[in-house]
Amino acid sequence: MRLEGKVALVTGAARGIGKSIAFVFAQEGASLAICDVDANLINETVGELSKFKTKVEGFVVDVTNFNQSSETINKILDKFNKIDILVNNAGITRDNLFLRMSEEEWDKVIAVNLKGTFNFTKALTRQFLKQRSGKIVNIASIIGIMGNAGQANYAASKAGIIGLTKALAREFGSRNINVNAVAPGFIETDMTAKLPEEVKAKMLTQIPLARFGKPEDVANLCLFLASEDSSYITGQAFIIDGGMLMQ
Ligand code: NAP
Numbered sequence: 001m002r003l004e005g006k007v008a009l010v011t012g013a014a015r016g017i018g019k020s021i022a023f024v025f026a027q028e029g030a031s032l033a034i035c036d037v038d039a040n041l042i043n044e045t046v047g048e049l050s051k052f053k054t055k056v057e058g059f060v061v062d063v064t065n066f067n068q069s070s071e072t073i074n075k076i077l078d079k080f081n082k083i084d085i086l087v088n089n090a091g092i093t094r095d096n097l098f099l100r101m102s103e104e105e106w107d108k109v110i111a112v113n114l115k116g117t118f119n120f121t122k123a124l125t126r127q128f129l130k131q132r133s134g135k136i137v138n139i140a141s142i143i144g145i146m147g148n149a150g151q152a153n154y155a156a157s158k159a160g161i162i163g164l165t166k167a168l169a170r171e172f173g174s175r176n177i178n179v180n181a182v183a184p185g186f187i188e189t190d191m192t193a194k195l196p197e198e199v200k201a202k203m204l205t206q207i208p209l210a211r212f213g214k215p216e217d218v219a220n221l222c223l224f225l226a227s228e229d230s231s232y233i234t235g236q237a238f239i240i241d242g243g244m245l246m247q
Contacts, residue, residue, distance in 0.1 A: 001029035002227040007080045009033045009073075011063050011120055012090030014041035016189035017139065020215030021087055021222050026052040028223060030085070033076040035059045055080070063090045063116030070123035077127065085226045086124055088117040088161075089139040093191060098152045106153045113157035117164060125172075134177040135226045138165050139218075140237055142185045142245045158183070162237045169235030178234045180225045185241025187213040208243035 008025045012018040014036035022034050026049050036042045042058035049056045057079060061072040076083060091113045094105040117138055128134035143151055144158025165181040172179060186192055186203055221240050224230050239245055
């Protein structure tokens with residue numbers, strides 16, 4: 001088992017990609033602290049994860065709230081004694097053409113995606129530096145690399161996450177802390193389910209592997225980045241998109 005004895009924290013883990021990451025990590029022996037805003041959904045996910053013989057606890061937290069984020073980290077450290085892996089996954093979209101985009105739509109997306117990543121990383125930094133080890137995996141998006149009409153807020157937040165990842169990789173490298181980003185393309189979750197069928201059909205024609213990604217595809221890449229198999233990799237943004245964006 002690749003994460004035996006490790007403690008992992010995943011934000012936005014009640015459903016979608018975050019939930020899949022929690023499942024793959026649990027399968028590989030990690031203890032799990034799963035964080036999300038929806039208490040009922042977290043309890044459901046914690047229940048589903050109980051089939052694995054590993055410790056799992058759910059925490060209700062809004063990642064946009066700085067104090068709540070650091071209180072949650074303290075609670076997790078109390079219950080688990082340490083944290084080895086942080087996956088900043090919580091994210092939202094509020095799509096609109098820039099001309100019509102409201103200040104609220106801009107602020108909300110930046111607050112969850114970028115500030116949320118800052119809040120959890122900041123709250124854990126002292127601990128990671130002290131223990132001289134840690135794995136940080138930030139969930140970005142190919143939109144943060146290529147841009148997309150109607151997603152200026154989302155693209156800016158995800159490009160910001162990639163920049164943050166690289167800066168922290170440079171700051172934390174000497175303390176044996178790996179910081180990497182994952183940039184998925186189109187993954188089948190509730191987030192993408194709401195897109196119009198014609199948009200999905202058009203997108204599919206641009207994917208060489210001729211299928212949309214599954215949450216498990218992203219989770220398996222996160223497993224690699226959270227494990228010792230990737231110990232000489234830091235400051236990178238890994239595209240996982242079926243070949244949609246080649247660089
Ligand atoms: P999802 O199904 O909508 O799940 C996102 C989770 O994050 C939900 O459980 C959501 O809770 C939670 N969340 C939202 N705001 C939060 C907050 N303020 N504090 C704590 N948790 C919060 O989305 P997904 O598709 O799994 O996306 C996961 C990550 O992958 C996101 O960062 C997304 O940008 C990224 N991504 C997804 C795709 C894709 O195609 N799906 C592509 C590229 C990148 P509620 O629902 O209760 O609000």
